[in-house]
Amino acid sequence: MGKHTLKTILIICVMTLQPGIVNVINVSAQEIQRQQNVRVVSPDIKSDNSVTFSLYAPEATNVTLNGSWMAQGTTGTFEKNSEGVWSITVGPLEPSMYHYNLIVDGVRAIDPGNPKAQRDGVNYASTLIIPGTGSEIFEVNNVPHGALSKVWYNSPSLGLYRRMYIYTPPGYEESNEKYPVLYLLHGGGGDEDAWSSLGRANYILDNLIAQGKAKPMIVVMTNGNSDQTAAITDRKLAPTAGAMNTMASNVFPNSLINDVMPYIEKNYRTINNKENRAIAGLSMGGLQTQIISANNPGLFDYMGVFSMGIQMELGEVTTNLIKSYDENLDKVKRNNYKLFYIAVGVEDFVYEGVKLLREKLDEHDFKYIYNESSGGHTWANWRNYLSDFAPRLFK
Amino acid sequence: MGKHTLKTILIICVMTLQPGIVNVINVSAQEIQRQQNVRVVSPDIKSDNSVTFSLYAPEATNVTLNGSWMAQGTTGTFEKNSEGVWSITVGPLEPSMYHYNLIVDGVRAIDPGNPKAQRDGVNYASTLIIPGTGSEIFEVNNVPHGALSKVWYNSPSLGLYRRMYIYTPPGYEESNEKYPVLYLLHGGGGDEDAWSSLGRANYILDNLIAQGKAKPMIVVMTNGNSDQTAAITDRKLAPTAGAMNTMASNVFPNSLINDVMPYIEKNYRTINNKENRAIAGLSMGGLQTQIISANNPGLFDYMGVFSMGIQMELGEVTTNLIKSYDENLDKVKRNNYKLFYIAVGVEDFVYEGVKLLREKLDEHDFKYIYNESSGGHTWANWRNYLSDFAPRLFK
Numbered sequence: 150m151g152k153h154t155l156k157t158i159l160i161i162c163v164m165t166l167q168p169g170i171v172n173v174i175n176v177s178a179q180e181i182q183r184q185q186n187v188r189v190v191s192p193d194i195k196s197d198n199s200v201t202f203s204l205y206a207p208e209a210t211n212v213t214l215n216g217s218w219m220a221q222g223t224t225g226t227f228e229k230n231s232e233g234v235w236s237i238t239v240g241p242l243e244p245s246m247y248h249y250n251l252i253v254d255g256v257r258a259i260d261p262g263n264p265k266a267q268r269d270g271v272n273y274a275s276t277l278i279i280p281g282t283g284s285e286i287f288e289v290n291n292v293p294h295g296a297l298s299k300v301w302y303n304s305p306s307l308g309l310y311r312r313m314y315i316y317t318p319p320g321y322e323e324s325n326e327k328y329p330v331l332y333l334l335h336g337g338g339g340d341e342d343a344w345s346s347l348g349r350a351n352y353i354l355d356n357l358i359a360q361g362k363a364k365p366m367i368v369v370m371t372n373g374n375s376d377q378t379a380a381i382t383d384r385k386l387a388p389t390a391g392a393m394n395t396m397a398s399n400v401f402p403n404s405l406i407n408d409v410m411p412y413i414e415k416n417y418r419t420i421n422n423k424e425n426r427a428i429a430g431l432s433m434g435g436l437q438t439q440i441i442s443a444n445n446p447g448l449f450d451y452m453g454v455f456s457m458g459i460q461m462e463l464g465e466v467t468t469n470l471i472k473s474y475d476e477n478l479d480k481v482k483r484n485n486y487k488l489f490y491i492a493v494g495v496e497d498f499v500y501e502g503v504k505l506l507r508e509k510l511d512e513h514d515f516k517y518i519y520n521e522s523s524g525g526h527t528w529a530n531w532r533n534y535l536s537d538f539a540p541r542l543f544k
Numbered sequence: 545m546g547k548h549t550l551k552t553i554l555i556i557c558v559m560t561l562q563p564g565i566v567n568v569i570n571v572s573a574q575e576i577q578r579q580q581n582v583r584v585v586s587p588d589i590k591s592d593n594s595v596t597f598s599l600y601a602p603e604a605t606n607v608t609l610n611g612s613w614m615a616q617g618t619t620g621t622f623e624k625n626s627e628g629v630w631s632i633t634v635g636p637l638e639p640s641m642y643h644y645n646l647i648v649d650g651v652r653a654i655d656p657g658n659p660k661a662q663r664d665g666v667n668y669a670s671t672l673i674i675p676g677t678g679s680e681i682f683e684v685n686n687v688p689h690g691a692l693s694k695v696w697y698n699s700p701s702l703g704l705y706r707r708m709y710i711y712t713p714p715g716y717e718e719s720n721e722k723y724p725v726l727y728l729l730h731g732g733g734g735d736e737d738a739w740s741s742l743g744r745a746n747y748i749l750d751n752l753i754a755q756g757k758a759k760p761m762i763v764v765m766t767n768g769n770s771d772q773t774a775a776i777t778d779r780k781l782a783p784t785a786g787a788m789n790t791m792a793s794n795v796f797p798n799s800l801i802n803d804v805m806p807y808i809e810k811n812y813r814t815i816n817n818k819e820n821r822a823i824a825g826l827s828m829g830g831l832q833t834q835i836i837s838a839n840n841p842g843l844f845d846y847m848g849v850f851s852m853g854i855q856m857e858l859g860e861v862t863t864n865l866i867k868s869y870d871e872n873l874d875k876v877k878r879n880n881y882k883l884f885y886i887a888v889g890v891e892d893f894v895y896e897g898v899k900l901l902r903e904k905l906d907e908h909d910f911k912y913i914y915n916e917s918s919g920g921h922t923w924a925n926w927r928n929y930l931s932d933f934a935p936r937l938f939k
Binding site: 204206207208209210211251253254255256257258259261264265266267268270271272273276288289290291293294296297298299300301310312319322323378379381382383384385416 | 599601602603604605606646648649650651652653654656659660661662663665666667668671683684685686688689691692693694695696705707714717718773774776777778779780811
């Protein structure tokens with residue numbers, strides 16, 4: 150859309166689709182205007198899954214590409230044509246969801262040609278979905294969709310009134326059924342948005358349920374940063390830009406048990422026993438899952454630790470975790486849990502820690518399922534792990 | 545956050561807040577990385593509500609600012625210092641919520657220093673909230689918050705399975721009460737996200753309810769583009785980048801009456817009579833509100849038309865609208881509606897059309913409340929109109 154004056158925006162198109170029957174009009178009410186420029190299609194996904202990114206920027210002197218499929222620290226270089234359009238072709242890429250930024254004369258930007266972008270912590274990037282087998286599980290397919298709700302709750306443990314996301318499966322509103330619950334925890338730098346936005350947890354569950362692979366369940370996605378009421382977009386005061394969220398090791402886990410779980414079991418139609426409770430998390434959320442499962446034997450029959458092990462680098466937190474494992478794993482075992490699931494990519498920087506975790510569990514003869522994938526510490530892996538984990542629950 | 549290698553991201557900070565008691569750790573799981581650069585604070589809001597924007601971009605040759613508070617088509621020019629930091633100071637600005645882009649060597653970007661950004665149609669911009677009297681009504685204040693749910697429903701009228709947002713007021717989950725319903729429609733180029741993201745409708749209702757100014761109510765925010773299942777972020781196929789959404793004049797209004805309303809009244813605890821139904825919309829949604837109220841006398845006691853009148857430029861749509869007004873306004877009148885509310889800014893390009901609408905209503909001796917504000921076709925006005933309209937409902 151060009152930079153129309155307000156008056157001409159009013160009637161952008163009055164066109165007759167079927168003459169005399171339907172008039173189609175557009176009365177624009179957009180505050181954020183698109184720049185007047187040469188129209189480019191970006192990203193342009195070719196039939197072989199290679200992708201061309203394009204940017205009209207005759208005044209720019211250097212444009213590079215930073216994509217989540219690239220090795221850390223590497224970029225691609227755009228070439229400029231005589232009309233001022235920069236372009237670069239990458240791939241072919243595996244079907245998956247990726248994120249990328251254009252770096253224009255040193256400044257990170259989202260792709261102005263791409264209407265899909267997402268926030269990851271304090272940064273924004275454009276979204277690229279390569280359709281295909283690996284993407285079907287998280288795409289918005291033509292299947293019944295559950296509801297995704299942003300709900301505020303009191304956390305006396307944290308002294309905060311705070312927000313979480315709750316997924317209720319298709320049919321929840323219409324039925325009187327009770328459902329099992331999966332508590333799903335995000336990683337460091339993330340917040341309560343992450344599992345549905347970057348992780349597509351709601352669409353993954355929709356698809357698994359539609360295929361009969363997963364049981365209909367409620368999924369609770371909390372904010373694991375114990376000092377935050379809500380994601381940056383939904384709280385009044387911004388921290389210093391780029392400040393790290395702080396997260397106390399036992400503080401959030403306690404609030405999940407003492408505040409979140411009672412709220413959910415009171416206000417939703419849940420089945421309130423360990424056979425119908427699961428907990429899983431990625432990275433920091435995987436650490437929190439370990440802490441919660443070790444300290445609360447008999448609460449969860451299903452536990453999932455994605456991309457996190459016993460990381461010696463974490464000092465006292467790890468020492469405490471090992472201590473609680475030694476004290477409590479046998480208790481968890483005696484309570485007959487059904488699943489302890491571990492997943493990690495061979496290129497993940499926590500790989501050695503996961504090895505330690507498995508050794509610790511082996512030492513206690515504590516059974517687990519281990520899923521070793523390719524790749525590293527990425528949402529592509531976490532979406533896959535959830536897709537593999539959820540069908541194993543509540544059966 | 546710098547561009548750490550994955551290994552060093554793991555332990556960004558292991559610090560003891562209260563020695564020996566709480567360990568605070570951060571295990572980063574962010575896929576979208578922040579660039580390594582000089583840390584700037586942007587936007588920096590001064591005590592007099594002037595605002596300095598800053599950008600580290602030593603390689604850029606020209607940086608301008610495009611803000612929603614500026615006159616259409618104007619920009620501000622950044623100045624570069626010897627360290628490569630560009631900055632510009634604007635204002636003082638009135639307390640409100642604004643959006644802006646940085647134009648870096650001709651390319652529109654969001655502010656990399658600002659963690660808050662929003663989508664408006666197919667474009668993204670950074671968010672700026674100037675705190676103060678005018679902002680309190682839509683801020684995330686320390687009051688009870690209702691839930692905001694994304695719900696999918698069948699629309700046989702449109703042949704689509706599609707998404708809407710539903711706000712349920714604080715206490716809805718815990719109570720057995722029934723509530724009145726406001727149907728709230730977005731403008732052209734918008735979608736079901738718009739009233740909660742740009743319009744902050746949920747926070748406005750939270751605040752009005754907490755102050756005892758508005759009755760607790762359910763608010764239903766639909767997608768008024770009759771060819772869309774959901775916002776661009778939540779549907780599989782993207783249209784051509786920048787393509788205009790098409791919207792048939794009577795098609796969406798009919799689907800609201802025949803599909804949306806029955807779904808809501810079946811699945812939510814609603815009071816199902818005209819005294820407890822309201823409908824309002826902005827711009828295109830104001831047109832849809834006019835069509836719906838004229839064609840469905842006796843369904844709604846409360847109607848709100850924000851920034852939209854009888855726009856002769858819209859051709860056949862307007863001719864039909866005038867015809868249905870002439871045929872039906874007396875019927876609506878005989879049904880003893882309680883409120884017909886019109887609001888427009890004196891600088892709005894639809895101002896003359898609103899004059900025509902008022903003349904048409906006067907001609908029928910059809911009572912209405914008229915709120916003429918400053919400003920134009922802006923979200924600042926629509927947030928204010930909602931804040932003025934909602935307290936008048938269901939009383």
